[in-house]
Amino acid sequence: xxxxxxxxxxxxxxxxxxRLSCAASGSISNIRYMGWYxxxxxxxxxxxAAITSGGVTTYEHFAKGRFTISRDNAKNTVDVQMNxxxxxxxxxYYCKAAQMGIDYWGQGxxxxxxx
Numbered sequence: 729x730x731x732x733x734x735x736x737x738x739x740x741x742x743x744x745x746x747r748l749s750c751a752a753s754g755s756i757s758n759i760r761y762m763g764w765y766x767x768x769x770x771x772x773x774x775x776x777a778a779i780t781s782g783g784v785t786t787y788e789h790f791a792k793g794r795f796t797i798s799r800d801n802a803k804n805t806v807d808v809q810m811n812x813x814x815x816x817x818x819x820x821y822y823c824k825a826a827q828m829g830i831d832y833w834g835q836g837x838x839x840x841x842x843x
Contacts (some may be wrong), residue, residue, distance in 0.1 A: 730753075733750065733772065734821065735750075735751075736837060737838045741843075742842065743813065745812075748810065754839065758827070762826075763779075763806075764777050764778070764823060764833050765824055768818055776797075777808055779798070779799045815841050818841050819840050820839075821837050822836045824839075
């Protein structure tokens with residue numbers, strides 16, 4: 729069992745930055761994939777960015793050039809630095825980890841960007 733705890737959400741103005749952090753605990757060996765997803769009201773959950781244990785990254789189109797995902801395998805954390813935030817980035821952001829074919833999710837952290 730893997731437990732994920734997110735932190736770092738909040739209310740910011742358009743153009744500002746936030747850094748979200750996700751800490752994994754429990755049976756944390758062989759976590760190949762970790763990522764950040766988001767879900768806005770009335771919309772489906774979508775990928776923001778992901779990173780493998782080897783450091784290979786994937787970004788959704790809206791995140792490219794503005795967001796940077798990073799991972800510390802020793803600390804079992806995955807962060808996403810979000811710059812130049814827009815009102816449309818407002819959502820609950822979730823951390824996900826994939827281990828041995830099982831997906832684990834955090835409880836989510838709210839990000840609100842005002843115009």
